[in-house]
Amino acid sequence: MVERPERSRTEGGERAPTGREWEVFVRDAGDDPIRHAGSVRARGAETAHELASRLFAWYATDIWVCPAEEMSRFSTHGAEGASADVPREEPRTTEGF
Numbered sequence: 001m002v003e004r005p006e007r008s009r010t011e012g013g014e015r016a017p018t019g020r021e022w023e024v025f026v027r028d029a030g031d032d033p034i035r036h037a038g039s040v041r042a043r044g045a046e047t048a049h050e051l052a053s054r055l056f057a058w059y060a061t062d063i064w065v066c067p068a069e070e071m072s073r074f075s076t077h078g079a080e081g082a083s084a085d086v087p088r089e090e091p092r093t094t095e096g097f
Contacts, residue, residue, distance in 0.1 A: 021068035022048035026057040039068060 022045070024037045037056035042048035048065040057063050 019043040019047070022052070022065045023068050023071055024048075024052040024056055025064040025066070026052075026060040027062040028057075028059065029061050032061075034062070034064070040065075 019042045021039055021041050023039050025034050026037045027034050037052070040048050040051040040055065042051055045065055049063060052063055052065055053060075
């Protein structure tokens with residue numbers, strides 16, 4: 001039987017190890033699409049990869065780690081009057097790309 005640990009609330013202090021925050025992307029297998037799995041905090045890419053492997057993707061074919069400060073997000077969420085449910089007025093096209 002495992003004893004239940006007693007925990008008490010702590011104030012202040014660091015919530016995560018020191019270092020940069022890294023976003024983690026994984027591909028589970030072969031032709032699967034890449035997906036965002038979460039984030040880790042580590043001093044370098046190698047350590048971030050190691051942590052990400054343990055936490056999110058020990059089974060994954062591919063793991064990418066990217067410094068969080070290098071990520072840019074583009075979204076229609078939060079844009080005034082924008083909604084994902086509203087159809088676009090112009091057809092989607094790849095012309096010009």
